[in-house]
Amino acid sequence: MVVVVVVSLCFQLFLLVNLAAPPLILSISVTTSNFSRHDFPLPPHFVFGSGTSAYQVEGAAFEDGRASSIWDTFAHADKTQISANDSATGDIACDSYHKYKEDIQLMVETGLEAYRFSISWPRLIPNGRGAVNPKGLKYYNNLINELIRHGIQPHATLVHYDLPQALEDEYGGCLSPKFVKDFMAYAEVCFREFGDRVLYWTTFNEVNVFVLGGYDVGITPPNRCSFPFGINCSKGNSSSEPYIVAHNILLAHASAANLYKNKYQGRQRGFIGINVFAYWYIPSTNATEDLIATQRANDFYIGWIINPLVFGDYPKIVKKNAGSRIPEFTKVESKLVKGSFDFLGVNHYNTLYIKDKPSSLKINNRDFNADMAVDIILSNDTPPDEFPITPSGLLGVLEYFKQFYGNPSIYSHEDGQQTQRNSTLHDSARVKYLHGFIGSLLDAVRNGSNARGYFTWSFLDVYELLGGYGSCFGLYYVDLDDKDLKRYPKLSAHWYSNFLKGRSSIEVENISALSHQSHFSQ
Numbered sequence: 001m002v003v004v005v006v007v008s009l010c011f012q013l014f015l016l017v018n019l020a021a022p023p024l025i026l027s028i029s030v031t032t033s034n035f036s037r038h039d040f041p042l043p044p045h046f047v048f049g050s051g052t053s054a055y056q057v058e059g060a061a062f063e064d065g066r067a068s069s070i071w072d073t074f075a076h077a078d079k080t081q082i083s084a085n086d087s088a089t090g091d092i093a094c095d096s097y098h099k100y101k102e103d104i105q106l107m108v109e110t111g112l113e114a115y116r117f118s119i120s121w122p123r124l125i126p127n128g129r130g131a132v133n134p135k136g137l138k139y140y141n142n143l144i145n146e147l148i149r150h151g152i153q154p155h156a157t158l159v160h161y162d163l164p165q166a167l168e169d170e171y172g173g174c175l176s177p178k179f180v181k182d183f184m185a186y187a188e189v190c191f192r193e194f195g196d197r198v199l200y201w202t203t204f205n206e207v208n209v210f211v212l213g214g215y216d217v218g219i220t221p222p223n224r225c226s227f228p229f230g231i232n233c234s235k236g237n238s239s240s241e242p243y244i245v246a247h248n249i250l251l252a253h254a255s256a257a258n259l260y261k262n263k264y265q266g267r268q269r270g271f272i273g274i275n276v277f278a279y280w281y282i283p284s285t286n287a288t289e290d291l292i293a294t295q296r297a298n299d300f301y302i303g304w305i306i307n308p309l310v311f312g313d314y315p316k317i318v319k320k321n322a323g324s325r326i327p328e329f330t331k332v333e334s335k336l337v338k339g340s341f342d343f344l345g346v347n348h349y350n351t352l353y354i355k356d357k358p359s360s361l362k363i364n365n366r367d368f369n370a371d372m373a374v375d376i377i378l379s380n381d382t383p384p385d386e387f388p389i390t391p392s393g394l395l396g397v398l399e400y401f402k403q404f405y406g407n408p409s410i411y412s413h414e415d416g417q418q419t420q421r422n423s424t425l426h427d428s429a430r431v432k433y434l435h436g437f438i439g440s441l442l443d444a445v446r447n448g449s450n451a452r453g454y455f456t457w458s459f460l461d462v463y464e465l466l467g468g469y470g471s472c473f474g475l476y477y478v479d480l481d482d483k484d485l486k487r488y489p490k491l492s493a494h495w496y497s498n499f500l501k502g503r504s505s506i507e508v509e510n511i512s513a514l515s516h517q518s519h520f521s522q
């Protein structure tokens with residue numbers, strides 16, 4: 001079949017005896033380039049959609065009782081040293097808070113089967129706990145009802161980087177174990193108020209990136225780090241805080257999932273999961289140390305979050321290298337966390353090469369990256385501002401989850417190409433990317449992956465975490481110079497729409513004709 005698993009017997013034995021790890025998937029290639037929507041299972045077994053998140057798309061940051069999130073604070077701070085787009089904020093973003101009906105109309109025209117969005121905790125519960133904001137409640141009810149009315153399946157994320165600033169100020173947010181109780185209470189408001197219509201719940205978006213960006217290198221909210229791992233933070237401890245925060249988030253996730261399963265799932269018949277970011281890692285050479293380093297990189301980057309959920313504990317190598325800096329699960333916690341999901345969400349964009357770096361373990365003052373002890377190498381054909389197009393990475397990641405974690409249900413929650421925002425509506429790089437990655441997804445499904453859905457990132461050109469309004473991923477361009485923030489379909493919107501409507505995928509070279517078709521209102 002498509003996936004070739006090449007591992008020498010000796011090496012397998014070495015791994016089994018020494019690391020108790022499964023065989024590495026070393027060589028993978030995508031074979032499918034011409035396909036259609038009909039080649040995939042149909043909804044509800046498999047859905048195609050697109051996504052955004054609250055802070056990146058809603059705007060209306062100071063309206064109707066919404067309070068600040070840690071992302072508002074970060075966006076408004078002086079970030080000259082860490083971001084080229086210092087002054088960009090999500091204050092207005094795409095103004096979807098007011099334009100959600102128009103946006104859902106575009107989703108209908110595009111043919112989306114599902115929409116992945118996030119709920120802004122500080123819009124719904126401005127103080128982080130306590131009183132629910134009726135206007136926030138009304139907005140999400142309207143959004144969900146409008147999606148359902150048009151037959152678009154809502155997939156809601158509870159936290160997409162935008163934790164309430166109030167809880168950060170009060171007790172340090174998810175650095176404190178107090179966070180677990182407040183997250184559960186927020187999640188319960190969402191299950192109770194929206195769970196009759198929202199059947200797909202993701203507790204946290206890309207936990208690993210949130211933790212490393214926010215608490216190790218400090219380049220994302222809440223901007224905590226310590227020297228020499230991060231250079232522009234006033235507070236933090238890069239060596240220990242990432243492990244503590246990930247631990248608290250796992251406990252918060254598991255507590256909310258447990259609540260959902262015991263109190264709501266029987267009646268509401270929905271599903272709950274969590275999301276991680278996954279690179280596809282390839283050993284930079286065939287040397288045994290690089291093969292082992294590649295497995296170690298997966299254990300750190302993915303296993304750190306997913307092993308506790310599947311096996312009830314952190315990977316051995318993570319515990320060994322992090323030592324006393326990583327908290328231990330008690331027996332009760334381990335039982336709570338293990339199995340606390342119906343599906344796993346994966347954000348995957350690109351492939352990296354891994355080289356062993358044993359010297360990093362010789363340093364006493366280490367952070368997560370030093371504990372991982374690898375050098376990460378980018379492919380050298382990376383175009384500026386775009387991802388190199390390596391579709392086999394998605395197949396590799398899905399195959400890895402299948403082989404390593406017993407083939408859980410997976411949603412490919414984010415995948416997409418980055419381009420310069422004001423470059424062109426003729427985004428052939430994005431078309432080529434989607435074409436390749438959806439082909440890769442089909443190979444994975446045919447190879448037995450339990451993938452259940454695929455969402456392009458992003459539906460609109462939203463406010464980007466690091467790039468502000470300089471770079472974008474959207475199927476639709478949003479004209480920021482127009483007072484109405486008019487949306488325009490890009491070539492990729494036409495391509496995806498054609499695919500969703502059952503036409504066979506078309507070679508990139510022949511696709512320009514699509515942009516002249518008239519099935520969009522603009």
Ligand code: NOJ
Pocket residue numbers: 053056205206347414457463464465473
């Ligand atoms: C992942 C994040 O979830 C999303 O917020 C971000 O915009 C995309 N990656 C692209 O950077």
